[in-house]
Amino acid sequence: MRSLARYGHLFSQRFNSRIRAAVTTAVVGTVAIALLSSIAFGYARAQILHEEFGKLNAIAAEVLHRSERSSDQVRDAIGELQRQDAPPCSPQNLALMEQLDLKYGQLHGVGYVADNRLMCSSYGRHGGGILLPTPTYQHTLGGPGGLALLRKVNLSLSGEIGSEPVVVVTSAANGYSAIVSPTLPIDVYTKDPNVSLGTVLYGTSEVRMSRGTYNPAWRTRLGDQSHVEYLEHDRIVSLWRSSRYDYFAFAAIPADEATARIHQAGALIFSCAAFAMALLTFLTVLLGRKQVPLSECIREGLRRSEFYLVYQPVVDLKTGRWVGAEALLRWRRATGEHVRPDAFIPVAEESNLIGKLTDHVFELAIKDLAGFFKRYPDFHIAINVSSSEMQSAEIVSRLNGFVARAPGANQRNFVIEATERSLIEPETARGIFQKLRESGLAVAIDDFGTGFSSLCYLQSLSVDYLKIDKSFVDAIDTASVKNFVVEHIIGMAKDLQLRLIAEGVENEEQAGFLRDRGVEYAQGWHFAKAMPFDEFLASLNRQTA
Numbered sequence: 001m002r003s004l005a006r007y008g009h010l011f012s013q014r015f016n017s018r019i020r021a022a023v024t025t026a027v028v029g030t031v032a033i034a035l036l037s038s039i040a041f042g043y044a045r046a047q048i049l050h051e052e053f054g055k056l057n058a059i060a061a062e063v064l065h066r067s068e069r070s071s072d073q074v075r076d077a078i079g080e081l082q083r084q085d086a087p088p089c090s091p092q093n094l095a096l097m098e099q100l101d102l103k104y105g106q107l108h109g110v111g112y113v114a115d116n117r118l119m120c121s122s123y124g125r126h127g128g129g130i131l132l133p134t135p136t137y138q139h140t141l142g143g144p145g146g147l148a149l150l151r152k153v154n155l156s157l158s159g160e161i162g163s164e165p166v167v168v169v170t171s172a173a174n175g176y177s178a179i180v181s182p183t184l185p186i187d188v189y190t191k192d193p194n195v196s197l198g199t200v201l202y203g204t205s206e207v208r209m210s211r212g213t214y215n216p217a218w219r220t221r222l223g224d225q226s227h228v229e230y231l232e233h234d235r236i237v238s239l240w241r242s243s244r245y246d247y248f249a250f251a252a253i254p255a256d257e258a259t260a261r262i263h264q265a266g267a268l269i270f271s272c273a274a275f276a277m278a279l280l281t282f283l284t285v286l287l288g289r290k291q292v293p294l295s296e297c298i299r300e301g302l303r304r305s306e307f308y309l310v311y312q313p314v315v316d317l318k319t320g321r322w323v324g325a326e327a328l329l330r331w332r333r334a335t336g337e338h339v340r341p342d343a344f345i346p347v348a349e350e351s352n353l354i355g356k357l358t359d360h361v362f363e364l365a366i367k368d369l370a371g372f373f374k375r376y377p378d379f380h381i382a383i384n385v386s387s388s389e390m391q392s393a394e395i396v397s398r399l400n401g402f403v404a405r406a407p408g409a410n411q412r413n414f415v416i417e418a419t420e421r422s423l424i425e426p427e428t429a430r431g432i433f434q435k436l437r438e439s440g441l442a443v444a445i446d447d448f449g450t451g452f453s454s455l456c457y458l459q460s461l462s463v464d465y466l467k468i469d470k471s472f473v474d475a476i477d478t479a480s481v482k483n484f485v486v487e488h489i490i491g492m493a494k495d496l497q498l499r500l501i502a503e504g505v506e507n508e509e510q511a512g513f514l515r516d517r518g519v520e521y522a523q524g525w526h527f528a529k530a531m532p533f534d535e536f537l538a539s540l541n542r543q544t545a
């Protein structure tokens, strides 16, 4: 339970404010993209339906318009015949019928029906009359014609009518009739064979004329409104009710084309949204990473104990024995990435974090070295101190404070390594070096030979060791000018009675060269690389056993 809580704590620490900000940005952005794409999809869907309804409404309105015009002509023709006083099939009336047939273009003819027989028409007299089927439905004509009886019939009266069935609309009041085509109103121009259209009696819901299918539920949906349009599960429907006649027009098309277009728009919008979300996540991760400066990472690394020490032995060149070791800092980040000291030490120096890092090095060393000096009282551990820290005398008490807290250790077990850059202010440096040595700590000039400017102060400086920089050791088996400089440095150190430690010794030739010229100590991969404390201690124990 406790370890779970600890894990939770570590986890929450890991989600530092920047990461939280990045995550918040990503989440808010994702929600916004999802919301916007939903709105865009809703708009696209409405737009597609609006277009489809527009087309369909125009068709249904055209059907209604043609039906009404046809009904108007039926009503007017019957009205004109009724106003005539002559007997229905008199020559005078037959002449009028012919005229009316010409006058009303929507009509195939006009005539007179008695006892279910068409007695005469604009085509002439029909002898004893043509027997008609009983009327199938009726509706009000409007005007003096009153109720109209309608029946569908095949009449072969002329080439105009042909063999197509016609509708005979008869006034129940006077028998005058109009002959109309049942398909004329629905012969609306439409390229689409899937369009269903027609007219339906409003009162009885009977279909007057239709092409394609009619769903009786549409009448219910229309209610007492003059127009409705809607999306049925598989069809788009538009209904228009006549304001003058007892019927309404309908038009319907399958919804698949509209649904396909809606799906297409949806796929496009949502894939764009998915891409935008992926891009947003990528960018926030990228920015989130980029935004965190290394100095902040160092701070966090300190909080999360991501640093540890490795130890590189310092070897006595005569005996080959390990006489000391340099503590070198390592940083393994939570991500598993190793950051080189060459990369983070300069950043720590620039951002005033180097003091915290040095403190941490001492804490880590004290922890590692608990009990160590009881067994190895003459061993020394070298600690690197940054040149910026060497500019104030406060470093002396700070370092001594640490040594005091190291159990079983005393000042002579520690060497403070400072580079030549520490000598920028020679007077200050001289004082500090002096005080460090007086307190019992040993002092080494690190990377010696790389900062020539202060060489001349060496004489007046109080130090214990010079660490010959690796670049000079590298030059030993070459004929370069640096080779000559090594001999010069060695000679000078002897004159000043300073002990020398050669850095970065990688082979026996270099070791032999240095040994032959009286260099006492060396460090380098030829002897040992820097290693974790456990490994270092085990090797040392084996060596002394």
Ligand code: C2E
Pocket: 312, 327, 328, 329, 340, 341, 342, 345, 358, 361, 384, 385, 386, 446, 447, 503, 504, 505, 506, 523, 524, 525, 526, 530
């Ligand atoms: P440095 O103090 O001169 O440390 C010696 C560097 O040379 C170390 O690199 C070490 O691993 C490497 N080295 C040792 N022997 C050989 C060898 O035979 N061949 C080669 N090629 N390299 C060898 P590292 O640990 O990467 O440290 C680099 C620098 O980072 C150090 O140079 C030092 O300036 C700085 N540094 C490391 N740890 C600390 C620290 O705790 N505090 C401070 N202030 N600086 C540190």
Ligand code: CA
Pocket: 326, 384, 417, 446
């Ligand atoms: Ca060093």
Ligand code: CA
Pocket: 446, 447, 467, 469, 503
């Ligand atoms: Ca060095």
